Amino acid sequence: MSDSRLRKSYDRLLAIQAQLGDARLGCPSVEAIAALLAREGDEEARLALLDHVMGCAFCQPEFEMLRAAQRASGSQETMDG
Ligand SMILES: [Zn+2]
Numbered sequence: 001m002s003d004s005r006l007r008k009s010y011d012r013l014l015a016i017q018a019q020l021g022d023a024r025l026g027c028p029s030v031e032a033i034a035a036l037l038a039r040e041g042d043e044e045a046r047l048a049l050l051d052h053v054m055g056c057a058f059c060q061p062e063f064e065m066l067r068a069a070q071r072a073s074g075s076q077e078t079m080d081g
Pocket of ligand 1: 026027028052053056057058059060
C-alpha cells in the first residue's frame with residue numbers, strides 16, 4: 001500500500017467530514033478516533049467511543065482508514081500505558 005495514496009484518502013475523509021459537519025453532531029473528532037487506536041485515555045470512554053464508531057456510517061470508515069494508516073506507518077510496538 002502506498003503512503004501517498006493513504007494520505008490522499010485521508011485528506012478526502014477530512015474534506016467529507018468538513019462538509020458533513022452538521023450531520024455529524026455527536027460524532028467524535030478524528031483526534032478522538034486516533035486516540036482510540038492509540039489506546040489512550042480512559043478505558044470506559046474508549047469502549048463507548050468504539051461502540052459509536054462501529055455503528056456509525058461516518059466514523060467506521062474513518063476508523064478503518066486510521067487503522068490502515070497506522071499499520072502502514074511502521075510496526076512500532078510501544079509499551080506505554
Ligand atoms: Zn459517528
